[in-house]
Amino acid sequence: MQGFATLGRSLMVAALLFLSGIVHGQVVRTADADVRGFRAGDFPRVTQLAENVYAYEDLMGELGTSFAFTTNSLIVVTNQGVLVADAQGSVPKTRRMIEEIGKLTSQPIRYVVICADHMDHIAGNSAFPAGVTFVAHPTSKAVIERAAARLAQNGSAPIPVPQETVADKRTITLGGTEMQILFLGRAHTGGDLQVYLPKQNLLFMSEVFFNRLYPSVGGTKSARPIEWIETIKRAEALNAQIVVPGHGFVDSQPVLKEELVAFRRSLENLVAESRRLHDAKVPVEAASRSINLGEFQYWYRAVNNVPDAIAQVYLEIDGKLN
């Protein structure tokens, strides 16, 4: 249990990290919490991004495993309630996040925007209090309806089905804070939403952007790597001053701005190389032994994620992803 003093201190440290963009050579560029030297007690981390706007990071898996990376949520506090974008991967983890939000404000959570419909961002959603409005893309709503039906059968924690959907764009204003929920194209889940705060010039990108974590197609193989690149370009065109990844550390903004470009380039490399192998008629099963990932081969989870990623590009080239 993290005391208020500790939270205060970690907020201060986080604020310092955030402001110290000029010394951004300091951080080791990886999503791997073990390499960064973190301990389990260092999580969750709450980072202030702007006045009343916070990033929340908790570990996806355990340290010492190949899942030692963070899953990130956005918290926007207003005097008419709180908006959360993406939750965490289990009821205890989401409960912990709600507890931490309670230390930031006494305002109730009004909206939860499901930017990514994968379990690591929604499995804890039943922890939110009654009265919360869940918002998702129609594609994600359908995914969640199916998941909820499946879970109801095996007695797992239920997952609330979103009451509202955003297919393109919706603006929510709470206490004078404008928040735009945007669908800028398919990327990792197919229902990828992002949250843009115009006044703060801040874009929470959810699973459209991982910080130094190799692109994954997801357990349900929902990603579309070729379209994903275009979606990132549309996000880049917003020219947000503050960008927030859905996975990987919430580093200083100069680092994150660079890493967003690097992440797009990792997808461009994946697609170009997969296309080369596809055109050379290299069987998909053999392609991961010939692909030239260049600098991206060392990214966290590249070894784990590359085979499925190549297979997905092959399917996308062949028009076999709806």
Ligand SMILES: [Zn+2]
């Ligand atoms: Zn995820």
